[in-house]
Amino acid sequence: MEIGMLHSHVLVVTLFLLFLLFKTILLLANKKDLLAKVRKYKMVDPILGVLMLATGGYLLSLYGSAAPTYLWVKLVLVLIIIPIGIVAFKKENKAMAVIAVLLTFYIYGVSEVGSLTFSKDETAVVSDDSPAKNAAEVNIEGSTAELLKNGKEVYLAECKKCHGEDGKKGLFKAPDLTQSKLNLSERVAWIKKGKGVMPAYENELTETEIEAVALYLDELK
């Protein structure tokens, strides 16, 4: 369901971008007759706009409080682009049309990279440098039974939405945690730093909570 929603969202955004790009090219090339014909399909933009916001809003809601900043910025930009686009073609204003296209491309890029400045390091760890490499020795204190209990609570509250109760859900292409080959310290490092759509929990959870949930992942296997 969620993956299907992500695909629908990408499809709708792609269609929106192509339609906008097509109209902008016609506007820039002064193909006014053709543009007038295309503009007769008045409902295309509002329909795609609503679908874009509905699917995007749904995906955003899946993140709960862990939604990365770039997703909120995207949402605000989309709300700005839609009226700019409408006015641009109504007034046949080339500059505004170009701005709408550029902003749409920017959002598209931001979504692909998951960072506002296109620097991979901001939210994501560069793929060939696995966060696990920076893992330190893990010394967990407290009784194992208690840790596992806390770990499970954290897991159900924070991780279940993407990884599923059994670790196999795979939202946003998350790997099946029951098949994970990471050791405990690698998992701790991973949970702290996050990667791609997986949020970093360094500042969200305490050290003990992170270690407890990392330990709990063994229980899924």
Ligand code: HEC
């Ligand atoms: C928003 C969705 C999301 C949430 C919430 C989330 N994860 Fe993830 N997780 C992912 C994705 C996606 C990946 C794969 C990232 C990649 O490889 O780019 C991943 C990867 C992992 C991995 C690495 C597995 C491997 O073997 O490669 C571990 C471990 C993990 N997550 C644990 C957790 C834990 C523990 C929590 C809760 C504290 C959590 N995740 C919350 C989406 C999420």
